[in-house]
Amino acid sequence: xxxxxxxxxxxxxxxxxxxxxxxxxxxxxxxxxxxxxxxxxxxxxxxxxxxxxxxxxxxxxxxxxxxxxxxxxxxxxxxxxxxxxxxxxxxxxxxxxxxxxxxxxxxxxxxxxxxxxxxxxxxxxxxxxxxxxxxxxxxxxxxxxxxxxxxxxxxxxxxxxxxxxxxxxxxxxxxxxxxxxxxxxxxxxxxxxxxxxxxxxxxxxxxxx
Numbered sequence: 001x002x003x004x005x006x007x008x009x010x011x012x013x014x015x016x017x018x019x020x021x022x023x024x025x026x027x028x029x030x031x032x033x034x035x036x037x038x039x040x041x042x043x044x045x046x047x048x049x050x051x052x053x054x055x056x057x058x059x060x061x062x063x064x065x066x067x068x069x070x071x072x073x074x075x076x077x078x079x080x081x082x083x084x085x086x087x088x089x090x091x092x093x094x095x096x097x098x099x100x101x102x103x104x105x106x107x108x109x110x111x112x113x114x115x116x117x118x119x120x121x122x123x124x125x126x127x128x129x130x131x132x133x134x135x136x137x138x139x140x141x142x143x144x145x146x147x148x149x150x151x152x153x154x155x156x157x158x159x160x161x162x163x164x165x166x167x168x169x170x171x172x173x174x175x176x177x178x179x180x181x182x183x184x185x186x187x188x189x190x191x192x193x194x195x196x197x198x199x200x201x202x203x204x205x206x207x208x209x
Contacts, residue, residue: 002033002034002035003033004033004062005033005034005035005060005062006032006033006034006059006060006062006063006066006067007027007032007033007034007035007057007058007059007060007063007079008034008035008036008037008056008057008058008060009023009024009034009035009036009037009056009057009058009086010036010037010038010039010052010053010054010055010056010057010058011036011037011038011039011054011055012038012039012040012054012055012093013038013039013040015038020036023082023085023086024082026078026081026082027075027078027079027082029067029071029075031067031070032067032071033062033067039052039053039054039056047196047199047200048111048113048115049111049113049130049132049181049196049199050179050196051115053090053095053114053115053116053117053118054090054093054095054115054116054117055086055089055090055093055116055117055118056086056117056118056119056120057082057083057086057119057120058120058121058122059079059119059120059121059122059153060121060122061122061123061124061126064122064124064153064157065124065157068157073154076150076154080146080147080150083119083146084143084146086117086119087117087133087139087142087143087146088139089116089117090114090116090117090133091114091116091117091139091142093116093117094116095114095115095116096115110203111203112134112135112136113132113133113134113135113183114132114133114134114135117133118130118131118132118133119131119146119149121149121153123156123165123166124156124157124160125176126176127169127176127178127179127180128179128180129149129169129179129180129181129182130179130180130181130182131145131146131149131182131191132181132182132183132184133145133184134183134184134186136186137184137186137189141184141189142184144189145182145184145189145191148190148191149182149191152164152165152168152191153165168193169193172193172194172195172198173195173196173197178195178196179195179196180193180194180195181193181194181195181196181199182194183199
């Protein structure tokens with residue numbers, strides 16, 4: 001991997017270099033370290049929200065603390081546009097999980113977050129935040145969620161520890177290796193913040209309803 005990358009983009013392994021280069025051409029800049037990864041069809045023994053999606057954008061701490069200060073907010077807007085193009089690809093891609101024959105109960109029948117696409121970002125304390133996308137919502141809802149999380153992240157890096165994002169996640173798991181998961185509330189269309197425990201509890205409640 002590129003040493004200390006600013007951004008990482010994940011694509012399905014069959015995507016050509018020409019398509020990927022076209023996707024990221026608008027945001028490429030001198031001194032910006034971009035790493036591209038290819039996601040194949042793998043076998044995972046994990047909860048649905050932990051499994052890597054085929055399309056993903058990782059916005060890492062060095063982007064906010066070094067490159068963004070150098071490039072200015074105009075580049076941040078271009079990056080959001082690139083994230084939204086990734087969402088379009090994910091919206092058009094259907095992914096299904098297949099459980100092992102002896103483990104069929106491990107998959108939730110109510111879990112409806114996209115297995116195709118996700119947006120991930122690092123906090124100042126290097127916690128990973130993963131934005132999930134409800135398949136029942138429209139692309140516009142997904143794009144608005146990217147805008148909302150982007151605003152939280154910008155505020156976080158400018159005003160930490162007195163920022164809204166830190167306040168939103170303060171009651172969740174504080175273990176540094178635990179990911180914070182962000183869902184779009186299907187009614188309010190606003191973001192909700194979870195850890196593995198709260199997301200599992202919500203999924204189980206959906207199963208019982």
